[in-house]
Amino acid sequence: MNKEQIKKIILGAFGVIGLLYVYFAFFLGPLNKSRYSMAGRMAELQNKLISSKAEIANVARLEANARAATARYDALLAFYPEGAPIAWFPPRIRMFFSNQQIDKSSARLEGTTGFTGKELSSWNKYSWIIDLPQSDFGTLGRALAALENSEPLLSVTRLRIHATTEDPEFQQVSLTALTIIGKK
Amino acid sequence: MPLQLNLLHEEISQERQRKRDPLKLSMYVAAGLAGLLALNYLWCAYRKLSIKAHLSAIERDWSKAEPQVTEAQKRAEQLNGIISTTMTLDQFIDNRFFWAPMLEKISRCVTPNLQITNLDGLIEDQSKTITISLEGTAAGREPRAVAEDFRQMLLEQVGKEQPAVKVEFKALEDLDTLISVGGNNVPAAHFIVSVSLNPESKAPASGPGERKSKSKKEES
Numbered sequence: 001m002n003k004e005q006i007k008k009i010i011l012g013a014f015g016v017i018g019l020l021y022v023y024f025a026f027f028l029g030p031l032n033k034s035r036y037s038m039a040g041r042m043a044e045l046q047n048k049l050i051s052s053k054a055e056i057a058n059v060a061r062l063e064a065n066a067r068a069a070t071a072r073y074d075a076l077l078a079f080y081p082e083g084a085p086i087a088w089f090p091p092r093i094r095m096f097f098s099n100q101q102i103d104k105s106s107a108r109l110e111g112t113t114g115f116t117g118k119e120l121s122s123w124n125k126y127s128w129i130i131d132l133p134q135s136d137f138g139t140l141g142r143a144l145a146a147l148e149n150s151e152p153l154l155s156v157t158r159l160r161i162h163a164t165t166e167d168p169e170f171q172q173v174s175l176t177a178l179t180i181i182g183k184k
Numbered sequence: 185m186p187l188q189l190n191l192l193h194e195e196i197s198q199e200r201q202r203k204r205d206p207l208k209l210s211m212y213v214a215a216g217l218a219g220l221l222a223l224n225y226l227w228c229a230y231r232k233l234s235i236k237a238h239l240s241a242i243e244r245d246w247s248k249a250e251p252q253v254t255e256a257q258k259r260a261e262q263l264n265g266i267i268s269t270t271m272t273l274d275q276f277i278d279n280r281f282f283w284a285p286m287l288e289k290i291s292r293c294v295t296p297n298l299q300i301t302n303l304d305g306l307i308e309d310q311s312k313t314i315t316i317s318l319e320g321t322a323a324g325r326e327p328r329a330v331a332e333d334f335r336q337m338l339l340e341q342v343g344k345e346q347p348a349v350k351v352e353f354k355a356l357e358d359l360d361t362l363i364s365v366g367g368n369n370v371p372a373a374h375f376i377v378s379v380s381l382n383p384e385s386k387a388p389a390s391g392p393g394e395r396k397s398k399s400k401k402e403e404s
Contacts (some may be wrong), residue, residue, distance in 0.1 A: 005205075016210065038239050066266060119271075
């Protein structure tokens with residue numbers, strides 16, 4: 001091979017290298033890049049679709065399992081009427097004790113607090129003071145039992161019974177009751 | 185053997201040189217390579233197009249499924265909220281302390297020569313400990329013994345269901361005045377008994393300390 005031919009070979013080799021570079025850098029590279037990104041997106045969507053099917057099935061199962069809880073929740077929510085509790089709770093208590101042969105009774109709101117926990121964020125805690133100025137012990141016991149059984153969301157936190165000197169048959173009673181009432 | 189003379193030697197060698205021209209050869213190689221690369225490019229483009237078609241089909245499916253999934257997620261969150269709320273409310277309902285049975289037990293312990301004048305019961309918010317203070321008057325030949333009988337009976341009655349109950353005297357003092365019981369004037373004593381119990385706590389195991397106190401009682 002003479003010098004001229006070697007020059008031509010080197011030139012040809014450069015040409016081939018240039019061709020390969022142009023092909024990989026400007027043609028195949030972008031094409032593959034976009035193909036890989038599409039494949040990635042496709043895999044992601046496929047995973048989402050599979051997990052979404054599982055999630056929908058889980059919700060259906062949860063719905064079936066939560067039927068009892070939902071019914072109980074609705075029942076507890078419907079346990080108290082709508083409106084401000086201060087408007088209906090005292091008359092309700094008066095009516096209750098009147099039905100239990102305790103004619104004199106009064107209820108007043110002591111305070112309201114919300115719950116800090118997430119579970120009861122839509123419920124409020126109401127503290128009531130219920131005064132029964134004239135009640136005998138036996139009747140009070142029966143009325144209290146009836147109250148505790150008929151009002152599941154009511155808990156008596158303080159009970160004071162004081163015997164009066166004027167009428168030893170009767171006692172003065174004061175109850176502090178806590179009720180949990182849903183915000184409607 | 186006949187003699188052969190090649191008179192076109194130069195022309196033939198030039199022709200050979202032209203055929204072996206490296207530039208020409210490299211051009212052929214380059215053209216071949218370019219053809220192969222073009223084929224490869226077309227193959228890759230075809231694959232990309234098929235992936236694109238597949239991707240658009242999946243995207244269509246996802247656009248249909250996405251609202252359902254969002255709705256399902258919301259519903260799941262709502263249902264989990266309802267379940268946890270119901271559980272918390274049920275826990276509140278189950279953990280309530282019922283006062284009526286306690287009043288019944290107290291009434292069972294009150295004998296005709298004993299009168300309770302004040303009852304103050306309280307459930308502590310944090311510890312859930314229930315403390316009941318009973319204030320009253322006991323009358324009899326030995327009024328302190330009457331009050332002690334009341335305390336013992338109360339401990340027995342409440343202790344049936346609440347073994348960890350404590351029934352203690354906070355005060356017990358003789359009164360100067362006499363009280364008429366069944367037509368007889370007898371001395372009286374004023375007492376304050378404190379009952380404390382925690383329905384959530386378990387019964388303490390009987391340890392040597394308890395045995396000691398029992399033996400002390402027996403001795404006295």
